[in-house]
Amino acid sequence: MSHNPDHTRPEHAVEADEPRPxxxxxxxxxxxxxxxxxxxxxxxxxxxxxxxxxxxxxxxxxxxxxxxxxxxxxxxxxxxxxxxxxxxxxxxxxxxxxxxxxxxxxxxxxxxxxxFDRSIAEYVLGAILMFAKDTRANIAYQQQRRWVHRDTESIFGKRVLVAGAGSIGREIGRLCKAVGMDVTGIARRARDGDEVFSAVHAADDIDAHLPDADYVVVAAPLTEATEHWFDARRFAAMAKHARFINIGRGPIVVTDDLVDALVNQQIAGAALDVFEQEPLPAEHALWGMGNVLMSAHMAGDxxxxxxxxxxxxxxxxxxxxxxxxxxxxxxxxxxxxxxxx
Amino acid sequence: MSHNPDHTRPEHAVEADEPRPxxxxxxxxxxxxxxxxxxxxxxxxxxxxxxxxxxxxxxxxxxxxxxxxxxxxxxxxxxxxxxxxxxxxxxxxxxxxxxxxxxxxxxxxxxxxxxFDRSIAEYVLGAILMFAKDTRANIAYQQQRRWVHRDTESIFGKRVLVAGAGSIGREIGRLCKAVGMDVTGIARRARDGDEVFSAVHAADDIDAHLPDADYVVVAAPLTEATEHWFDARRFAAMAKHARFINIGRGPIVVTDDLVDALVNQQIAGAALDVFEQEPLPAEHALWGMGNVLMSAHMAGDxxxxxxxxxxxxxxxxxxxxxxxxxxxxxxxxxxxxxxxx
Structure with a gap:
């Protein structure tokens, strides 16, 4: 059942003789x-x-x-x-x-x-465009009142791997595909590609597909199977230029491993809306990282x-x-x- | 003639007996x-x-x-x-x-x-999503190490008015339409709507359409007809919640009028890639404005x-x-x- 953000509904009729739950x-x-x-x-x-x-x-x-x-x-x-x-x-x-x-x-x-599907998908596309257009640096240069021209990336034809090809993951894929990106999904079991996902691979095979992705997006539910799914090994498998986006749940990621991967430039950046600990404590290293975009578990809201x-x-x-x-x-x-x- | 950013071409054959231009x-x-x-x-x-x-x-x-x-x-x-x-x-x-x-x-x-069409269109969509998702504030809160949850806007069904419905404006419209926005164009002369623009109105009638737009995007060439096209009167016609995006040419805008409109909250924000004076001098008021996103004439690059x-x-x-x-x-x-x- 899909609800768009502008969804409104007619009033429910209340029957007088109905027992009130x-x-x-x-x-x-x-x-x-x-x-x-x-x-x-x-x-x-x-x-x-x-x-x-x-x-x-x-x-x-x-x-x-x-x-x-x-x-x-x-x-x-x-x-x-x-x-x-x-x-x-x-x-x-x-x-x-x-x-x-x-x-x-x-x-x-x-x-x-x-x-929350639509709003989360917009958040993810916004994060992808932030990275591609180097918007974080634009804001920093603006604060320094400096005119600094750079060439930036296009997202056309870039590859998005959506880990969690369900309701939210599909909407993320739909928006990315609509603007010309190539979208692959990861689900519990492999299945045929469709109008959104060029392919859907099994979670067990994710390591074979991580190196090809320009953007890796976590849109999975937190379950025993996905807890700490993204650890040092997964980040090591990603391309150095790739960005990691998590709008699923914090504990799907081993946060310390993510911080290491960012510090050691094993990956190029991260956009995080969810964290192992929420609210994230003020002393956490992620707050201070220039290649990390953060928000307060609000992507869907x-x-x-x-x-x-x-x-x-x-x-x-x-x-x-x-x-x-x-x-x-x-x-x-x-x-x-x-x-x- | 459309070129995508990954465009490459075969080598040209050089005929030995051809006169060299x-x-x-x-x-x-x-x-x-x-x-x-x-x-x-x-x-x-x-x-x-x-x-x-x-x-x-x-x-x-x-x-x-x-x-x-x-x-x-x-x-x-x-x-x-x-x-x-x-x-x-x-x-x-x-x-x-x-x-x-x-x-x-x-x-x-x-x-x-x-x-430059595709890259500029990506820049514009990125700016729209920046505004909608309040990303600027996310970055500010991150710098302050503060966890601040907010509800943010969806862009679904939001109205984009593209002033300059040519090659660049059409690509902007195409991307915005692809992600579920409603796109209207402004051209020299009115013409029928098409698969991108729900309608194309004449430049002479722009004031009738400015109040309806959530985002106003300038994608026009600089000509005698468009110089100082966006002045105090145009900004006053826009909705208070609307954002103004200029990727055309700086002199299409009366910059002082834009600054006034932003300071007086006649409009909600601006994303500017082009300026009347480039590079923009370090002392210019725009650099210091929190509701302005700036870049160094690089949206297409x-x-x-x-x-x-x-x-x-x-x-x-x-x-x-x-x-x-x-x-x-x-x-x-x-x-x-x-x-x-």
């Missing part, structure tokens, strides 16, 4: 997200923001809406979930929800697949994303109330929504 | 451009770099190749051009060649149309552009030697190559 919202603040007011028309809402408040809220709740993608409270409070029939993550990544008790249960988990997330949840809530199959159900075995990698 | 190269340095060595196989080459050396070189020369697009030497040395039959500008803009004596002559003027220019000149030289019609001939009435605006 009991929904707990797990937020990162005590008051919950601002958009929570919109939910009150559709169910009895309780807000939790830590383990204690979650233990109080969960008993009797049928639905859990997780808006804090960093939470570890749910695993701790899980024994209080006595009536839960559906968990929805208002994020693309569900890594914090893949603990044994939930994975082993029959409770379906859905995610926000589709919401276009203006209006909170409302778009609520819209998507309400679409699924309607299905749930009708007894229909939910969309964006996560494969708890793989740790992401089917078709997303 | 006498070519003067007007450069900005006494030794001429490095690529000049490649020309020596195809003709007798003289190099000039100012009025005095040009007066010495011109007598007897049949062809003038102008690689210094800022030169004012040609008008001054013009009386020495006793044998000239062709002037080629190795640049997209020919504004410095449109002096009366050359305009009134029968000597054809050709330009480098096509060479992809790695390899000098060779691409020589290739293009040699293609036309072959035609000239065969007596065929030259391509990229400039309309001396309008001041740009036909089909370029």
């Amino acid at each position: 009991r929904i707990t919202v797990l937020s990162d603040t005590a008051e919950g997200p601002a958009s929570i007011e919109r939910l009150r028309d559709y169910g009895d809402i309780r807000v939790a923001h830590d383990e204690t408040s979650l233990r109080e809220a969960l008993p009797g709740s049928e639905i859990l809406l997780v808006t804090d993608f960093r939470t570890e409270a749910l695993e701790a409070a899980w024994p209080a979930a006595d009536s839960l029939r559906w968990v929805h993550a208002a994020s693309a990544g569900v890594d914090q929800l893949m603990f044994d008790a939930l994975v082993d249960s029959d409770i379906p988990v859905t995610n926000a697949q589709g919401i 276009f203006i209006g994303w909170r409302d778009a997330l609520i819209d998507q949840f309400l679409d699924n809530l309607e299905r749930w109330q009708r007894g229909d199959t939910l969309f964006n159900e996560v494969s708890k075995h793989h740790g992401y929504a089917p078709g997303s990698a | 006498r070519i003067t190269v007007l450069s900005d340095t006494a030794e001429g451009p490095a690529s000049i060595e490649r020309l020596r196989d195809y003709g007798d080459i003289r190099v000039a770099h100012d009025e005095t050396s040009l007066r010495e070189a011109l007598p007897g020369s049949e062809i003038l190749l102008v690689t210094d697009f800022r030169t004012e030497a040609l008008e001054a040395a013009w009386p020495a051009a006793d044998s000239l039959r062709w002037v080629h500008a190795a640049s997209a803009g020919v504004d410095q060649l449109m002096f009366d004596a050359l305009v009134d002559s029968d000597i054809p003027v050709t330009n480098a149309q096509g060479i 992809f790695i390899g552009w000098r060779d691409a220019l020589i290739d293009q000149f040699l293609d036309n030289l072959e035609r000239w030697q065969r007596g065929d019609t030259l391509f990229n001939e400039v309309s001396k009435h309008h001041g740009y190559a036909p089909g370029s605006a």
Whole structure:
């Protein structure tokens, strides 16, 4: 299900005789997200923001809406979930929800697949053009009031390897292809190329394809299989002129290895929106590196994303109330929504 | 004639019995451009770099190749051009060649149309994404080692007005359209929309269309009609959230009016590759403005552009030697190559 950033939806009809679902919202603040007011028309809402408040809220709740993608409270409070029939993550990544008790249960988990794709793809294309056009140096020269002409790179025909050829990776590929780049994907299993990916190789074969890439983009979910996927060996396999872009999850990368690869000029640069530790501590070496572009886990967060997330949840809530199959159900075995990698 | 940045050409066959054309190269340095060595196989080459050396070189020369697009030497040395039959500008803009004596002559003027299109379009798309993703602030926060999350804009469906719907403007439009933006053109005369431009309006009507644009891109040649085209009135007509991008020529803009519009927040930002005075003096107010992105007249200068220019000149030289019609001939009435605006 694809949502573009300007997505709006008609009001849901509330039937007076429909039983109101009991929904707990797990937020990162005590008051919950601002958009929570919109939910009150559709169910009895309780807000939790830590383990204690979650233990109080969960008993009797049928639905859990997780808006804090960093939470570890749910695993701790899980024994209080006595009536839960559906968990929805208002994020693309569900890594914090893949603990044994939930994975082993029959409770379906859905995610926000589709919401962030377009904005993340724009972020990635912007980062690629920043590198190619040497924009970072333009800004530095401007600050020094110096007129310094250089020749810069074209992105035409340049090769992008997208590690994680799912919903987000495909949109990244689509934008890069649209502007004349050559796009290859990496997925769990190899499959035929298509209108976006000239080829999709298996994750096991990634080392054979890393040397050919001008840009390597991580768009994979964080799972046991992808944790620390990009380590010293992977960076050593990349071309010296290549740039590394991570919009997936921080722990997919061994950060110390990435810093070494950048310092030792094994790769030419990195654009990072996600980090092993978030917020990244002020003393971390990455902040000071001139060949690194950084942002605060915000690549997907276009203006209006909170409302778009609520819209998507309400679409699924309607299905749930009708007894229909939910969309964006996560494969708890793989740790992401089917078709997303 | 379109050249992509990776364009290469086969060697020209040199016929031993062909008369060698006498070519003067007007450069900005006494030794001429490095690529000049490649020309020596195809003709007798003289190099000039100012009025005095040009007066010495011109007598007897049949062809003038102008690689210094800022030169004012040609008008001054013009009386020495006793044998000239062709002037080629190795640049997209020919504004410095449109002096009366050359305009009134029968000597054809050709330009480098096509060479810089792709690179300039990439630069413009990069600037648009810089603004939308607030990348300038990301870099500032990185320097301060601060983790500051913000929601940013999507470019999906955003409106780009391209003032100058010629060869460069069309490539800008093509890339913007490819990534989901809505593109409108401004040309000398209105014409029907096409696969790139949803509409092409007449320059006389520009004020009616400026308020609708999220991005206004100047891709026009500098002519009498476009000089100081963008003044206080134009900026006042733009939306407050709009950004202004100039990759055409500096004097198309009244720079003081642009500075005022930026200071007074009549518009939200500007990306400038060209300036009324180049190099821009270090004391100029633009350098210090946080909502301005600047570069040193280099948007078109992809790695390899000098060779691409020589290739293009040699293609036309072959035609000239065969007596065929030259391509990229400039309309001396309008001041740009036909089909370029």
